[in-house]
Amino acid sequence: MIDTPMLLEGRNLTVTRGGVQVLDVPEFSLREREVLSLIGPNGSGKSTLLLTLACLLQPATGEILYRGEQILSEHSQLLHRRRLAMVFQEPLLFDATVYDNVAAGLKIRHMTRSEIKKRVMETLELVNLAPLAGRSARKLSGGEAQRASLARAFAIKPEMIFLDEPFTALDPPTRLALTEDLERILRETGTTAVLATHDRLEALRLSSRMAVVSGGRIVQSGPPAEVMHHPANEMVAAFVGMENVLTAEIKGASEGMLTLLLGDHTVEVAGSGSPGEMAVFCIRPENVTLTAGDPGGATSARNVFSATITRVIPMGVYSKILLECGFSLVAYLTPQSVGTLHLEEGKQVHVSFKATAVHLIRTCK
Amino acid sequence: MLFLTIFAGTTVPVAAAPKALILATTTSTQDSGLLDVLIPIFEKESGYFVKTIAVGSGQAMAMGKKGEADVLLVHSPDDEKKFMAEGFGSARRLVMHNDFVILGPASDPAKIRSAKTSAETVKRISKAGALFLSRGDNSGTHAKEKKLWKSAGIDPEGQKWYQQTGLGMGETLNVAAEKKGYTLADRGTYLTLKKRLGLEILVERDSSLLNVYHVIEVNPAKWPKVNRAGAKAFADFMVSKKAQGIIGRFGVDKFGSALFFPDAGKKPESLGM
Amino acid sequence: MELIYEGIVKAITLILTLDPEVLNITWLSLKVSGTATLISLFLGISAGTMLALADFPGKRLLVSLVNTGMGLPPVVVGLFVTVFLWRNGPLGFLEILYTPGAMILAQAIIATPIVTGITVASIQNLPANLKLQILALGASRHQMVWILIKEARLPLLAGVMAGFGGVISEVGASIMVGGNIKGYSRVLTTATVMETGRGNFDMAIALSLILMLLCFSVNYLLTRIQQRERPR
Numbered sequence: 115m116i117d118t119p120m121l122l123e124g125r126n127l128t129v130t131r132g133g134v135q136v137l138d139v140p141e142f143s144l145r146e147r148e149v150l151s152l153i154g155p156n157g158s159g160k161s162t163l164l165l166t167l168a169c170l171l172q173p174a175t176g177e178i179l180y181r182g183e184q185i186l187s188e189h190s191q192l193l194h195r196r197r198l199a200m201v202f203q204e205p206l207l208f209d210a211t212v213y214d215n216v217a218a219g220l221k222i223r224h225m226t227r228s229e230i231k232k233r234v235m236e237t238l239e240l241v242n243l244a245p246l247a248g249r250s251a252r253k254l255s256g257g258e259a260q261r262a263s264l265a266r267a268f269a270i271k272p273e274m275i276f277l278d279e280p281f282t283a284l285d286p287p288t289r290l291a292l293t294e295d296l297e298r299i300l301r302e303t304g305t306t307a308v309l310a311t312h313d314r315l316e317a318l319r320l321s322s323r324m325a326v327v328s329g330g331r332i333v334q335s336g337p338p339a340e341v342m343h344h345p346a347n348e349m350v351a352a353f354v355g356m357e358n359v360l361t362a363e364i365k366g367a368s369e370g371m372l373t374l375l376l377g378d379h380t381v382e383v384a385g386s387g388s389p390g391e392m393a394v395f396c397i398r399p400e401n402v403t404l405t406a407g408d409p410g411g412a413t414s415a416r417n418v419f420s421a422t423i424t425r426v427i428p429m430g431v432y433s434k435i436l437l438e439c440g441f442s443l444v445a446y447l448t449p450q451s452v453g454t455l456h457l458e459e460g461k462q463v464h465v466s467f468k469a470t471a472v473h474l475i476r477t478c479k
Numbered sequence: 480m481l482f483l484t485i486f487a488g489t490t491v492p493v494a495a496a497p498k499a500l501i502l503a504t505t506t507s508t509q510d511s512g513l514l515d516v517l518i519p520i521f522e523k524e525s526g527y528f529v530k531t532i533a534v535g536s537g538q539a540m541a542m543g544k545k546g547e548a549d550v551l552l553v554h555s556p557d558d559e560k561k562f563m564a565e566g567f568g569s570a571r572r573l574v575m576h577n578d579f580v581i582l583g584p585a586s587d588p589a590k591i592r593s594a595k596t597s598a599e600t601v602k603r604i605s606k607a608g609a610l611f612l613s614r615g616d617n618s619g620t621h622a623k624e625k626k627l628w629k630s631a632g633i634d635p636e637g638q639k640w641y642q643q644t645g646l647g648m649g650e651t652l653n654v655a656a657e658k659k660g661y662t663l664a665d666r667g668t669y670l671t672l673k674k675r676l677g678l679e680i681l682v683e684r685d686s687s688l689l690n691v692y693h694v695i696e697v698n699p700a701k702w703p704k705v706n707r708a709g710a711k712a713f714a715d716f717m718v719s720k721k722a723q724g725i726i727g728r729f730g731v732d733k734f735g736s737a738l739f740f741p742d743a744g745k746k747p748e749s750l751g752m
Numbered sequence: 753m754e755l756i757y758e759g760i761v762k763a764i765t766l767i768l769t770l771d772p773e774v775l776n777i778t779w780l781s782l783k784v785s786g787t788a789t790l791i792s793l794f795l796g797i798s799a800g801t802m803l804a805l806a807d808f809p810g811k812r813l814l815v816s817l818v819n820t821g822m823g824l825p826p827v828v829v830g831l832f833v834t835v836f837l838w839r840n841g842p843l844g845f846l847e848i849l850y851t852p853g854a855m856i857l858a859q860a861i862i863a864t865p866i867v868t869g870i871t872v873a874s875i876q877n878l879p880a881n882l883k884l885q886i887l888a889l890g891a892s893r894h895q896m897v898w899i900l901i902k903e904a905r906l907p908l909l910a911g912v913m914a915g916f917g918g919v920i921s922e923v924g925a926s927i928m929v930g931g932n933i934k935g936y937s938r939v940l941t942t943a944t945v946m947e948t949g950r951g952n953f954d955m956a957i958a959l960s961l962i963l964m965l966l967c968f969s970v971n972y973l974l975t976r977i978q979q980r981e982r983p984r
Contacts, residue, residue, distance in 0.1 A: 170884050192892060200888035202881050208903055218899075219889040270890065501850065510950045515934065530850045532931045547838050547849075649951035672951045704839045 118145045120181065121274060121306055122167060127176035129162050129330075137162045137173070137330045144274070144308060149300055151321035151338070152310040153353065159330040160310035164276045167308065169194045196223065199267035200276045203283055205259035207251040212243065212262050215251055219270040237269040240299060257288035261295070268299060274306040281316065293319060314354055318342065326350045343398065344473050351396050351475065357444040358402070362395040364388065371469065377441035382416045383472040394475035401471040402445035404435065405464045406455050415466040423461045426452060437465060500527045500709035503539035503548035505619055506647045508692070511667040511738055513729050514552075520725070521716045527709050537617030543567055543695065546702025550710040551695040552717070554619040557626070559693055569698040569707075573747065574717050575726050575739045576691045579623055580669060581682040582652070583609075583661040591661070597685040598631040605633045608640045610660035614651050615643025619690070624663045627687065652676060665690055667730070667738040691742075694718070718743035759957025766958055773935070778962060781939040782970075784852050785920040788859030792867045792915045795860075797908060800871025801897055805883070815872055821865025826858075826918075830925025833858045837929065850931035855939070858925040863915035870911030874904040909978035913971055920967055940966070 124142035128135060137159045144150060144167075152160040165171035167178060169191040178185050178194075185194050199219070207215045216237055220230045238244040241261050246254070254262060260280060267275055280296075281289045297320055300307055311317050317324055318338050325335040326346075334346040345351035351359050364387045365380065366373040372385050376395060387393065409418065421439035428434075433452045437443040443465060447457070457463070508514060509531065518529050532539075532548065536555040542548040544567050552574070553559060563571050581600055583591065589607035594600040604611055613635075614621045628635050635641035642660070644651045648668045655662040656676045669680070682688075694714045699707040716722050723741035730738035766774045803814060835841055837849040837857075848854045878900060886896045901908065923941035930937035932946060940963040947956040 165884065168888060170887055192890070195887060196890035198888070200885065202885060204879060204881065206879055206882050206885040208899070209906075222889055222891050222895055266889070276888075499847075506949065530931055530933050530936070532850065532933070545838070546840055647949035650949050653951050653953075668950075675951070702840065704844070 118147055120144075121146050121148075123179040123182075124167060125176055125179070127163075127166055127173045127178070129166060129171065130174045135330060137166065139163060139176075139330075139332055142167070142332070144306060146306055147304050148323055149307045149309065149321045150323045150325060151317035152308065152325050152327050153312060153314055153317050154327035155312065155353065158327045160327050161278050162330070163327065164200070164278050164308060164310055168198055168200055168276055170200070197273045198276060199270055199272035199274075201260075201263050201267050201278070201280045203279045205251075205254075205256075205263040207254075207259055207262055207266075210251060211247065212238070212249050212251060212254070212265075213247045215262055216265045216269050218266055223270065233269055233271075237265045240268060240302075241265045241295060256284050257292060260284060260292060264292075264296065264299075268303070268305075271303075272305060274308070277307065277309045279311055280309075282311070282313070289313075289316075296320065314342070326353060328353075345396065345475065347475055348394055351394070351473075355398070356396045356473070357399045358395070358397045358442075360395045360441055362393055364391045364393060372474075377439070379419055379440050381472070382469045383474060384470045385472075385474050387474070387476070391476075396473040396475060397467055397471055399434070399444045399446040401467055402437075402443060403466045404437075404445055404447060404451075404455065404457070405466070408464050409466060413466050414468070416469045418464055418466040421463055421465045423457055423459055423463060425459060426457055437463070439465060498527045498706075498709060499530060500550065500706050500713060501530050501532060501542075501548045502550050502552060502713065503532050503534065503542045504552040505536050505539060505554065506533045507618070507620060507665050507668055508552060508554070509533035510647070510649060510671070511665075511730075512671075513667075513726065513739060516725060516729060517717075517722060520721075521713060525709075525712050525716070527712065529713070535616050535618035536622065540567075543697045546697060546705055549697055549706040550713050551697065552692060553695065554690050554692045555622045556691055556693070558622060559695065562695065567698055567701060568695040569700070570696045570711075570714060571693050572695075572714055572718050573742050573745060574692045574694050575723075575741050575743075576689055577666050577739045578683065579620070579663055579688040579690050580666050580680045581661065581663055581688075582655065582669060582678040583681045584659040584677075585679050586659070587681060589661070592681050594682055597627055597682060597687045600682045601627050601631045601633060604640075604661055605631075605635065605638075608638075610640050610642065610658055611635065612651055612655040612658070612660045612662040613641060613643045614648065615645050616647075618648075620648060620663060620665060623688075623690065627663070630687065652678065670730070670734045670738065691747075692739075755953050756957060758954040759961060762954050762958035763961040767962065774959070774962065776935060777938055777940055777943050777959075778966060780852065780937075781920060781941070781963070782966060784855045784926075784939060785859060785916060786970075788856045788863055788919050789912065789916040791856070791860040792863035793912050796864050796867025796911070796915065797871050797901060799864075800868040800911075801875055801901060803868070804872045804875035805897070805900075815869075818865055818869045818872060822869045824862060824865060825924075826862050826922040827924030827928075829858055829861050830928035833861065833925065834928045849929060850933060850937060852930065852937055854929040855926050855937060858929045859919035859922065862922060862925065863919045866918055867911045867915040870914060871904075871908055874907035874911065875900060877907070878904055906978060909974060913974050913978075916970060916974070917967065920963070920970070 120143060122144040124139060127137060127139045129137035152163065154160055162171065166173050169185060180194060185191055208218060213234055216234045217230050220233055238247055241264055243261050243265055246258060251262065281292050284292065293316055309320060321338055324338040324341045325332050326341060328349055334341055334350050342354045345354050345356055348359055360376060362374040362376045364372055365375050366389055367387055370384060370386065372383050372387055374381050374383060374395060419439045421437040421443065423435060424438050425436040426433060428449060432446045433449050435445045435447055435457060437445060445465065514531055518531060522529055536553045539551050539553050540558060540562050543551050559571060562568055589604045589609040591600045591603050594603055613624055644654050648664055649672060651662060652664055652668065652672055656678050694717045696710040696714050697705050699705040723743050726739050726741040727737055833854065836843045837854055838844055883896065883900065886899050891899060921941065923945055926939055927942050927945065930942065932938050932942040940959055944956050944959040947959060
């Protein structure tokens with residue numbers, strides 16, 4: 115990935131609104147064929163960043179470079195907008211047929227009627243919307259409308275596509291279907307994309323790189339797995355679904371292993387540090403294993419405790435188990451496992467996790 | 480779209496017609512239909528395009544005072560004399576006259592039918608407190624009506640039975656007919672509406688009911704933009720034999736008698752003024 | 753009641769016999785109000801769109817001025833235009849007082865705020881991000897404005913119809929600046945007032961009916977256009 119050409123760069127971008135700084139991104143980069151997801155809570159600045167990168171919003175400071183060239187004049191901004199496409203949370207379709215909507219970008223670029231027809235039909239095939247070409251946009255369902263909006267964007271064969279929470283307003287099955295289709299289209303066309311979303315699973319599925327945006331800043335950026343498993347701070351940890359985030363004190367350190375005091379228990383985690391330091395202990399709930407009795411030698415995990423189940427919450431494809439073992443812990447199990455182990459409130463179980471499954475966030479004293 | 484723009488273009492250029500002349504006159508004069516006969520003849524002969532603006536005598540003279548009209552055809556002698564005295568007109572010539580009549584319901588509650596003079600008439604109306612409709616709009620008719628009250632020494636202003644419509648002659652007549660009240664009208668308008676009205680002429684032919692029309696050329700010395708040649712041409716026309724002849728014959732076929740009496744050249748005294 | 757019946761009969765008679773004076777008056781009404789509406793369409797939609805899309809201190813004040821202008825009494829407009837167009841007035845040199853041109857001017861002044869006000873509301877009523885979406889499709893500023901206007905065509909045409917309705921039916925300004933001159937500046941409304949003043953009620957009713965017929969026809973046409981390009 116490192117040697118693919120740089121497509122878009124941003125430097126020292128700041129945006130102020132009503133005297134308040136809403137975006138502060140000193141450095142931003144996007145390479146060809148990357149799918150970058152921007153995740154973060156509402157109001158964190160994801161949309162602002164997208165609009166700025168698309169030259170739809172003027173930053174107070176900073177510059178944007180396309181393939182190394184700065185975009186300055188009105189004209190170059192127009193050219194920039196012509197090479198990208200953007201899809202918003204609302205479909206924002208025109209009061210016309212699906213065909214006319216998808217053709218809109220092409221008409222703007224003064225393509226001939228026959229060229230337009232060819233391109234529109236191709237694109238409609240791509241998004242599985244061909245049968246609805248003559249339908250009025252007002253008569254589409256939410257999913258069909260957003261599909262049309264995607265078609266309108268892809269019809270112009272953009273170099274990069276920006277999507278601002280495109281599936282947030284859709285119901286789960288539609289959301290899933292469209293996410294799959296988007297993934298396929300991005301793969302088949304090799305289009306570079308930046309996707310803003312607050313659905314981390316969607317981000318995990320679609321993107322090759324993930325950036326966490328909070329308070330107008332990019333607080334962490336990297337491959338999705340890394341961000342999910344090694345969040346840079348507590349805020350990111352909470353956002354990426356690291357359900358177990360607890361403060362602990364380092365008691366001992368030797369040979370790459372640390373001993374932490376967590377509640378009344380001693381846990382061993384991989385890492386480095388000095389005794390007396392405080393750290394934030396994080397472990398993903400998927401990495402917490404439950405057994406009915408003491409697993410004894412059957413497990414290679416260093417950390418095994420007994421715990422009491424305080425609640426079992428079914429969440430669909432998995433169930434959330436709340437545990438109490440001197441400190442609170444959350445584990446995810448499949449509903450089948452819950453059944454097999456006869457897990458219920460009040461039951462005593464053993465929890466275990468590997469030393470390497472734990473992520474530590476260093477706090478400053 | 481294109482069609483609309485084209486026809487729009489055809490409307491506007493009619494702005495400055497060849498030699499336009501602004502004639503300010505009264506609604507009753509226009510309503511009589513006399514001008515519809517006279518004006519086309521004048522336009523054909525002289526080549527002027529006459530813009531006839533029919534308003535009340537008061538407004539017509541106000542326009543003359545501001546130089547916004549070239550020639551006036553009005554029937555409010557006292558105000559006209561003041562107009563001339565103040566130098567707003569360069570020439571004033573007698574054209575024609577008709578008369579006013581006092582109308583009312585057939586039942587005649589104030590018993591004015593037997594009155595000998597118009598002064599007597601209005602006194603009886605006032606005494607009986609009978610409903611009287613005034614135009615109240617500073618028109619020639621209104622001026623004449625005010626003079627009647629004044630010469631009888633009555634001030635009807637504010638009295639319950641005295642109602643001012645602020646409307647034109649035709650409309651005022653309709654209100655009077657509707658409310659079964661008395662009113663003053665020029666004979667011409669009355670004759671035109673007589674059929675539908677249900678009002679009767681109760682008092683007429685008193686010398687104070689004479690309605691005299693003059694043509695006044697606005698003084699170009701005061702207002703250089705005035706079309707002095709056009710004004711003179713029109714005034715000359717109105718007192719010409721031809722026009723006077725038409726005036727004298729107007730209305731005979733429709734009403735059996737002429738609506739106006741041509742008076743060009745006569746001395747005002749001969750009319751009993 | 754029988755007066756209305758008489759009026760209807762007279763109206764039909766005048767239309768069927770193609771009475772030249774009535775035809776003249778009707779055609780002039782259409783020309784004058786049609787031209788004024790056309791002018792207000794261009795001015796109103798451009799000004800309204802610019803106002804809706806722009807952002808500047810005092811925008812709210814300007815919009816409320818426009819909205820006030822929508823209710824401007826035609827008689828007041830007529831009075832002011834007359835004073836300006838008087839021979840000795842500031843625009844007297846134009847010499848258009850008592851001409852159809854002056855009537856078009858006054859009516860355009862009456863109709864433009866109506867079209868502008870409704871345009872502002874129509875454009876502001878479009879989805880907030882639509883402007884960005886259109887720009888993101890690569891539209892230039894001009895293309896963006898044109899597409900927005902097309903998107904708002906339903907309420908915009910309603911605005912044009914409101915403007916037309918306002919001026920085809922007005923009489924105060926038309927009488928004052930036009931002078932109601934026979935065969936020249938006399939239109940349906942001014943003729944109706946004149947006939948009423950004379951007491952010729954059947955004629956007045958007949959003219960009113962013809963006026964309403966004219967209004968309906970024009971609005972029917974505009975409604976057809978308004979609803980035309982909406983796909984089923």
